Amino acid sequence: MTHVEPAPDTTGARVDPDTSPEGSSAVPGGTKRRNNLYTASQWRLMWWRFRKHKLAMVSAIFVVFVYLLVLFAEFFAPFHSSDFDAEYQHAPPQSLHLFEETDDGTRFNPHVKGFDYESDEETWRRTYTTDESEIYPVRPFVHGHEYELFGLITTDIHLFGPTDPDAPMYLFGADRNGRDILSRVIYGTQISMSIGVVGVVLSLVLGIVLGGVSGYFGGWIDSAIQRVIEFVRSLPEIPLWMALAAALPQSWSQVQVYFGITVILSIVGWTTLARVVRGKFFSLREEDFVTAAVLDGVSKPRVIFRHMLPSFTSHIIAAVTLAIPAMILAETALSFLGLGLTEPTVSWGVLLREAQDIPSIAHTPWVLIVPAVAVITTVLALNFLGDGLRDAADPYNK
Amino acid sequence: MLKYIARRLLVMIPTLFAISLASFFIIQLPPGDFLTTYAAGMGAQDNIIAREQLAVLEERYGLDEPFHVQYWRWISNIVCCGDFGQSFEWNQPVSSLIWDRLTLTMLLAVVSTLFTWLVAFLIGTYSAVRQYSLGDYFWTFIGFIGLATPNFLLALVLMYISFRYFGQSVGGLFSPEYQNAPWSLGKAWDLFQHLWIPVVIIATAGAASTIRIMRANLLDELHRPYTTTARAKGMQEWRLIAKYPLRLALNPFISTVGWTIPTLVSGEIIVSVVLDLPTTGPLLLRALSSQDMYLAGSFLMMLGVLTLIGTLLSDILLAWLDPRIQYEKAGRR
Secondary structure, three states, X not given: OOOOOXXXXXXXXXXXXXXXXXXOOOOOOHHHHHHHHHHOOHHHHHHHHHHOOHHHHHHHHHHHHHHHXXXXXXXXXXXXXXXXXXXXXXXXXXXXXXXXXXXXXEEEXXXXXXXXXXXXXXXXXXXXXXXXXXXXXXXXXXXXXEEXXXXXXXXXXXXXXXXXXXXXXXXXXXXXXXXEHHHHHHXXXXXXXXXXXXXXXXXXXXXXXXXXXXXXXXXXHHHHHHHHHHHHHHOOHHHHHHHHHHOOOOOOOXXXXXXXXXXXXXXXXXHHHHHHHHHHHHHXXXXXXXXXXXXXXXXXXXXXXXXXXXXXHHHHHHHHHHHHHHHHHHXXXXXXXXXXXXXXXXXXXXXXXXXXXXXXXHHOOHHHHHHHHHHHHHHHHHHHHHHHHHHHHOOOOO | OHHXXXXXHHHHHHHHHHHHHHHHHHHHOOOOOHHHHHHHHHHHHOOHHHHHHHHHHHHHHOOOOOHHHHHHHHHHHHHHHOOOOEEOOOOEEHHHHHHHHHHHHHXXXXXXXXXXXXXXXXXXXXXXXOOOOHHHHHHHHHHHHHHHOOHHHHHHHHHHHHHHHOOOOOOOOOOXXXXXXXXXXXXXXHHHHHHHHHHHHHHHHHHHHHHHHHHHHHHHHHOOHHHHHHHHOOOOHHHHHHHOHHHHHHHHHHHOHHHHHHHHHHHHHHHHHHHOOXXXXXXXXXXXXXXXXXXXXXXXXXXXXXXXXXXXXXXXHHHHHOOOOOHHHHHHO
């Protein structure tokens, strides 16, 4: 097949301070930087380059924040993902009031207000109104339900929440069981974000090994592996994933399904990474420093791991970052179809599955919007971050 | 050129074989099969006729035979007589179920490809010619949003919008009166009216990357010396752009169709499940979950085969458009 990939330019180690972005004197302290430029390490150059990409910087901060949510989900979420309250089915989002109007004037007291509801006799649909008289104070670092952080530290402190743990606080609304959507989205990060990372790690191992073998040895091994890659890539992914996900035994536990899904996603995912690795190997194989190492009688593994691998680690990091959002989207699609994870596991795909028909979107749009915004912003941020990393990955090129 | 096409066709044969083998393998993966579930339901009723029917089915498909025997029986029937086997769930030959749906799927994929191209071509050109303008940023942003939004979500939202504001039901591809009608001009127009929502949804996902490729290619060309020369000669700006850089920038654009087709078919499957279109998606999903193996397997295989043919056509188109492609090398790569 004649796929002409817009491959990243690889002219190799050509230090050209004048065309390097940091070399221009427009940068404050340019002269000093210019002197540093000649001695700066590759990673430092990349950092300088990356820092200039504002959108990527913002995205990086956002991504770090999301992964903090993954690590400390129990702490950030005011409630547990399975805490339900039949009183407040499909309760709409509340607003957080900062000040309370009392008889002695206005005082600072962050709070949410309670609900009143009327049920429609025919449709059983509830109409909620705000009950101005009920006031539930909201404070940072409140005591809520107990949890074990990393399975080690037992605590009940939450970043914020109502001072009364049973008070209704639905800043982003409630779902059909009266569960807090905000908390569920936060818990959902654990599955959705980690499935991307675990899947990418699996793909990376396969991709580096097979792409490396393909690129280093060339010849018939290369063509065989390339045929396999072309074959996998020529299949439409969604039907393939659907078929594989449908093949997961019903009797599997949620953890097994989770790993099953990551393996399924990696079956397609490794091909992209293998292509990047192979392309890099091909271009590096001809470089002088590799020839020099070979002529020095360095062993093959050492040439690969000591000399070649470090020079394209940055490219791999960029490719990995770009592969994660694809995995996240794939998980949501599979779970949405009911082929991936299902309740009681909480992932973004599972949450989106709750809002499948027009009536539920019309009456309770927050059930769809909140997880959707989470997915879109995270995927966007990972894409921008990956783009920034890719641009920075080769600091010696313009 | 002919030699190149012949070589490509030859290379396709093992790939086709691999696709059929993979499809058959995948649908064999789940433990048990449709008949075991079916038999469990029937056995409870102690239905003698059903049991006989079961025995006939088991005999016919050799469900207790080893994998390679079953595969051979399946594939040889397809190759020799176009017999894709029987759908257990529908109790109909698979071939009577899949063709209509596959045709509509392919129609959707082709229309979406054309639409993606049109959009990417217009926006890509605009973004490159007016680089860093407000419009450039705007469209780049929209493209990114399209890239980051799951297809099914977009389908849901558009479905809601058209329901809420246009009062139009968007499920399906035909209005009720044309549902089972034979093909006519009226039916085609009706299809066209329903087609735009899935086409827009499917195209948004593919357009984002294509816009960026188009923009980058055109930007490369716009800074070439020949452009400056033409400009220095006093050539009109739009003529200058249309005459050379645009044509050159189009080549890599077409070459990416090889990856666009699988993406669009994927998008079509999931969008049609959400919108409940009479295409492959919903039926495939059902067949997969009920282990209707010959139906699911035939769908999987035909989707792969059609994608492969699409990729082949695009490669031939590319080779024809760009004489710099070396057929000899391209065949071996």
